[in-house]
Amino acid sequence: MNKFTVGAIAVILLAFGGLVAWSSIKSSNEKLDYSTYDATKSIAADDNNGNIADHIRGKEDSSIVLVEYADLQCPGCASLMPKISKLHEQYGDRVAFIYRNYPIQGHQNARAAAAAAESAGQQGYYWEMVETIYENRNDWISVYDTKKRTDVFEGYFKDIAGDDGDADKFRSMLNDTNIQKKIDFDKGLGSNIDKVDATPSFYLNGEKIDIENTGDKGIDEVIAEKLDEALKAAGLKTGAKED
Numbered sequence: 614m615n616k617f618t619v620g621a622i623a624v625i626l627l628a629f630g631g632l633v634a635w636s637s638i639k640s641s642n643e644k645l646d647y648s649t650y651d652a653t654k655s656i657a658a659d660d661n662n663g664n665i666a667d668h669i670r671g672k673e674d675s676s677i678v679l680v681e682y683a684d685l686q687c688p689g690c691a692s693l694m695p696k697i698s699k700l701h702e703q704y705g706d707r708v709a710f711i712y713r714n715y716p717i718q719g720h721q722n723a724r725a726a727a728a729a730a731e732s733a734g735q736q737g738y739y740w741e742m743v744e745t746i747y748e749n750r751n752d753w754i755s756v757y758d759t760k761k762r763t764d765v766f767e768g769y770f771k772d773i774a775g776d777d778g779d780a781d782k783f784r785s786m787l788n789d790t791n792i793q794k795k796i797d798f799d800k801g802l803g804s805n806i807d808k809v810d811a812t813p814s815f816y817l818n819g820e821k822i823d824i825e826n827t828g829d830k831g832i833d834e835v836i837a838e839k840l841d842e843a844l845k846a847a848g849l850k851t852g853a854k855e856d
Contacts, residue, residue, distance in 0.1 A: 631829070645798075647805040650730040653819035654678055655711055660800035663791030665731065667713065668739055672706035675817065677843045679708055682715040684812040685726035686754050691747040693813055696833035698744070700840070703853035708840060714799040715812050722754055722762060725787070727796050729766035732786040733773065741773045765789060805855070817843055 632751050645661055655673050659693075660667040681697065683690040716723035728744050733742035738790065746753070756762045762786060770783045786792060804807035807816055815822040817839050824832045841851040 614802050616751035616786055622689070630807070645801060648801055650802060650806070652680070652802050652806040653816070655709060656802070663789075665734070665791060665795040668734065669713050670701045670710040670712075670740065671704070671708050671753070673709055675709040677708045677710060677840065677849070679840065680711045680713060680807070680814060680816040682713050682776060682799070682807065682809045682816075684715055684717050684720055684723045684815045685730065685746050685748070686720035686723035687812045688750070690813045691750045693737070693832060694744060694747045696831070697836075700833060700837060703837075704840060704844075705854050707844060707849055707854075713803060715803050715809055715814070716796065716800065717812055720754075721757060724796060725759075726753070726766070728787045728792050731792040731795055732771050732783050732789070735786055735792075736774060736778055736783065738770070738778065740771050742769065745769045745773060749767045 623754070627852045630746075650656055652790045655667040655669055655678070656662065658664045685691075697710065701708075716727050730739060730742045730746060733739055746766075749769065749827060752761060753765045756765060767780055767784055770778055771780055774780075774783075807814070807821070808820075813824070815824060815836060817836075822839055824835060830838075844851045
């Protein structure tokens with residue numbers, strides 16, 4: 614057997630092994646009983662989500678929980694991100710803002726972008742990466758060469774983390790099994806429990822917010838009104854916090 618044949622077999626085995634691992638993740642998530650999870654609250658890290666807990670801004674144990682299912686390639690999600698961030702600034706710890714991955718079919722780079730955000734999150738830069746990916750959406754959505762796309766995301770990470778970040782670790786984590794499980798778990802939770810059918814989708818304490826029929830109001834205004842209704846019902850201060 615010559616060196617070329619040995620090398621070819623090794624590549625095939627490596628690829629097959631990756632397919633087996635991917636298949637195992639998908640099969641495992643498809644068999645999950647998502648009804649054992651309370652999607653209205655923050656989900657703690659466990660083996661099913663790759664030991665990666667929900668990403669939360671605000672107070673984790675707040676009685677008011679706003680969940681967003683989003684796709685990083687989604688133009689609507691990108692345009693809303695600054696407004697949701699503003700709502701977080703205004704409402705602070707009175708509301709738990711939870712962001713879950715929901716890469717939709719047809720957005721070929723959405724999953725890779727989610728993996729990039731999760732990989733950055735392993736080093737404490739999740740929200741910075743999400744915001745940067747959204748802000749620069751037009752620069753990567755049509756980059757289908759895997760290496761070039763990875764280079765783009767790594768460049769974002771280096772700009773965010775600077776000398777404090779480990780770029781090699783960031784790159785190596787993009788295909789990490791636990792990160793893939795986290796993405797699949799978030800999407801499975803959205804599909805099976807919250808019946809997500811589009812992105813972005815928002816749920817306030819488990820109730821879906823209608824963002825398709827807002828009339829003359831902006832989506833962020835509708836969400837703010839719903840937050841105030843929930844805060845008032847809970848006996849908490851409504852409206853934006855005072856500076």
